[in-house]
Amino acid sequence: AQSVAQPEDQVNVAEGNPLTVKCTYSVSGNPYLFWYVQYPNRGLQFLLKYITGDNLVKGSYGFEAEFNKSQTSFHLKKPSALVSDSALYFCAVRDQTGGFKTIFGAGTRLFVKA
Amino acid sequence: GAVVSQHPSWVICKSGTSVKIECRSLDFQATTMFWYRQFPKQSLMLMATSNEGSKATYEQGVEKDKFLINHASLTLSTLTVTSAHPEDSSFYICSAVTSGADTQYFGPGTRLTVL
Numbered sequence: 500a501q502s503v504a505q506p507e508d509q510v511n512v513a514e515g516n517p518l519t520v521k522c523t524y525s526v527s528g529n530p531y532l533f534w535y536v537q538y539p540n541r542g543l544q545f546l547l548k549y550i551t552g553d554n555l556v557k558g559s560y561g562f563e564a565e566f567n568k569s570q571t572s573f574h575l576k577k578p579s580a581l582v583s584d585s586a587l588y589f590c591a592v593r594d595q596t597g598g599f600k601t602i603f604g605a606g607t608r609l610f611v612k613a
Numbered sequence: 614g615a616v617v618s619q620h621p622s623w624v625i626c627k628s629g630t631s632v633k634i635e636c637r638s639l640d641f642q643a644t645t646m647f648w649y650r651q652f653p654k655q656s657l658m659l660m661a662t663s664n665e666g667s668k669a670t671y672e673q674g675v676e677k678d679k680f681l682i683n684h685a686s687l688t689l690s691t692l693t694v695t696s697a698h699p700e701d702s703s704f705y706i707c708s709a710v711t712s713g714a715d716t717q718y719f720g721p722g723t724r725l726t727v728l
Contacts, residue, residue: 531715533716533717535719540724541721542617542619542706542708542721542722543657543706543708544719545716545717545718545719548715589656589657599645599647599662599710599717600659600662601647601659601717603657604656605655606654606655606656
């Protein structure tokens with residue numbers, strides 16, 4: 500069965516500092532991995548995805564994530580956080596052989612302090 | 614590109630009434646659409662998967678007679694909450710994918726409040 504773990508309910512970081520939001524996953528086959536961001540009372544916005552190829556994936560708004568197969572992780576990173584990055588971040592996984600069913604993590608709330 | 618809209622963005626209704634929520638893909642053909650439910654401060658829970666022209670596939674524990682899903686065209690899916698009760702109050706989000714694509718695009722969500 501597929502599962503996603505986001506071990507931190509909340510991450511606090513000062514503006515200008517690097518940020519990391521952690522995600523680990525479990526799938527039976529090869530994974531498709533996604534990061535989405537959600538602002539209050541809004542739907543999810545796509546940030547980036549890993550399908551195959553280079554383990555370092557670059558996405559929207561300066562975010563990037565690194566796929567680590569041995570650690571089954573896909574942590575989201577940004578070199579310099581902005582106050583406007585404060586939001587709820589979801590990691591998601593889909594088994595490449597399992598159709599479109601996507602499992603979402605519980606979400607991590609990011610607070611960036613000015 | 615890849616814009617998904619939902620209507621209404623919020624709705625308040627009385628207990629016992631039915632509410633219809635529309636999900637539209639504005640600039641692509643959505644062969645598959647998904648309906649999620651999100652409780653406050655929680656993740657998304659997949660309710661059902663709908664493919665254009667066929668019956669929706671519901672996740673375990675989701676009442677198909679209560680949450681009616683119709684995907685009549687490649688750009689429109691509807692979710693009807695029948696005989697709504699206060700416990701149905703939630704944030705409902707749809708997403709859509711097109712054939713051969715690997716990314717879901719999400720609508721802005723609909724907040725349903727049942728009094």
